[in-house]
Amino acid sequence: MNKFDELTNKYFDNDISQNELTELNEFLKDPNNELLFKATQNLESILRQGKNINAPEMIEEKFMNKILHHKTRTEVFPIFIASIFILSIVSVFVFVFSFTDFNTRQIEFSIKIEQFIRSMNISPISFSLFVKNKIVTIIGLSSSFFLLLSFLLSVVSHKAFKEKINKYSGI
Amino acid sequence: MNHLTDQEIINSVKRGNAADFSLLIDRYKDKAFSMLRRMLKNSLDAEEALQDAFLKAFYGLNNFHGDSQFSTWLYKITYNCALSMIASKKRKIEMEMTSIDEHFELGNFDNEIYSTSESANDFIYKMIDKLPIRNAIVLILFYIDGLSLNEISSVLDSSLVNTKVLLHRSRIALRNLLLRHNYLPEKR
Numbered sequence: 001m002n003k004f005d006e007l008t009n010k011y012f013d014n015d016i017s018q019n020e021l022t023e024l025n026e027f028l029k030d031p032n033n034e035l036l037f038k039a040t041q042n043l044e045s046i047l048r049q050g051k052n053i054n055a056p057e058m059i060e061e062k063f064m065n066k067i068l069h070h071k072t073r074t075e076v077f078p079i080f081i082a083s084i085f086i087l088s089i090v091s092v093f094v095f096v097f098s099f100t101d102f103n104t105r106q107i108e109f110s111i112k113i114e115q116f117i118r119s120m121n122i123s124p125i126s127f128s129l130f131v132k133n134k135i136v137t138i139i140g141l142s143s144s145f146f147l148l149l150s151f152l153l154s155v156v157s158h159k160a161f162k163e164k165i166n167k168y169s170g171i
Numbered sequence: 172m173n174h175l176t177d178q179e180i181i182n183s184v185k186r187g188n189a190a191d192f193s194l195l196i197d198r199y200k201d202k203a204f205s206m207l208r209r210m211l212k213n214s215l216d217a218e219e220a221l222q223d224a225f226l227k228a229f230y231g232l233n234n235f236h237g238d239s240q241f242s243t244w245l246y247k248i249t250y251n252c253a254l255s256m257i258a259s260k261k262r263k264i265e266m267e268m269t270s271i272d273e274h275f276e277l278g279n280f281d282n283e284i285y286s287t288s289e290s291a292n293d294f295i296y297k298m299i300d301k302l303p304i305r306n307a308i309v310l311i312l313f314y315i316d317g318l319s320l321n322e323i324s325s326v327l328d329s330s331l332v333n334t335k336v337l338l339h340r341s342r343i344a345l346r347n348l349l350l351r352h353n354y355l356p357e358k359r
Contacts, residue, residue, distance in 0.1 A: 009339040013320070040346045042354070046292050047314035055204035056218060060196045063222055067229050068189060 004033055008040055085152035092144045177241040184232055192229055199242065200225075202316050203249045209311060210253040210304055220256045224249040239325060243318065246326040250308065257304075291354040298348060305329075306341040313338055 007024040010016040016024065027033045175183075175194065183191045203224060207217035227248050235244055284301070288294035299307050305327060312318040312326065324334040 005339070005343050009335075009342060012342070013335070013338075035350070036346065039350050039354075040342065042291070043295065043342065043346050043349055044314075046295050047310060049292065050296065050311075050315045052201045052205035052315060053208045055200040055221065056214070059200055059204075059218070059221070060193045063196055063225050064190065064193045066222060067192065067226060 003027075004036070008037060012040060012044055081155050082152060085148055085155075089145060089148045092141065092148070178237060181232060181235065181237075181241065184229075189229075192225075192232075195228075195241070195245075196225055199245055202242075203245065205315070206246065206249060206308060206311060207253050209300060209307055210250075211256060212300070216256055216260075220252045221249070223256075224252040227252065240322070242316075243322045243325055246312065246316075246318070246322075247328070250326055291349060294352065294354065295345060295349070298345060302341060302344075306337050309334060309337045310341050310345075 004024075004027045007016065007020055007027065010020060011024060028037055177195065177198070180191050180194050184195075200221065204217055204221050207220045207224075208214060211217050211220060224245070228245055231248070235241065284294060284297045288297060299310055302310070308327065309323055312323045313320070318326070320331060320334050320338065323338075324331045327334060329337075
């Protein structure tokens, strides 16, 4: 872009200083530049007369129906997902506590696992010690809780997944 | 209800009066549709993208804190919806191909457009449709919608300097076209 075009643009952006205006006036003494300047003025006037293309009729009503309809249905999604994960978390707690609270049942359970492990040809002693350890139980319980909770948070906040589920559920 | 400011309507919608959002749709539908129509080149796509834009605006209203004007924020959403639609339809996106340092060439189709134009106005608006998307949008937002260059740069997510360069190049290119086809300014 040459100096004259640069000054012309500044003039039409209302961004021209007094010195630049003087410089522009010097350029305009040349008839070719004057013609270019007037053509820009003409263009400015054409562009400012421009009108928007109107949106189709009754579009507000259509969009509002969609918006209100969309709202009630998408709100079900997080509740649905949250319910599944909360149920899973509660199940893990119930399952673990049902075996840790009652020693006899815990022993019965461990024996069943030992039998199963034996049938799989794995050394049962080390596995039995591992299962019976309370610290391991607490760590397992906490890990399951946090894992399920993080799954819940990531699924609920995952927009693409949410959209996909909505799509398949016909929303 | 038309006397309410955008912010008053937004506050009402945020308080739970979802139906008041229709006032914002009514206020901005033509401007947004016009921009989409020029970007997407057909009314059906423009209507679909417009719906998408208003849906996004409605659900994103809680993220609008009034840092910019609602119109600027809506234009930005609208512009991005149009870009998504173009990308999803795998159309040729000139704006992405044309860097700010490259010159665009309008000379290939201006003769054809000139022959079907009734006036300088008609010619100019048909030529705007042929500009790379960003150049055309800068002109529309600046001249028709009256946005400032700062607002436009926010809509396009580009720097103020780049936005100015887009406007200047488009202006000079269109001026040269007017002269080439003898749409001469009236003599004083």
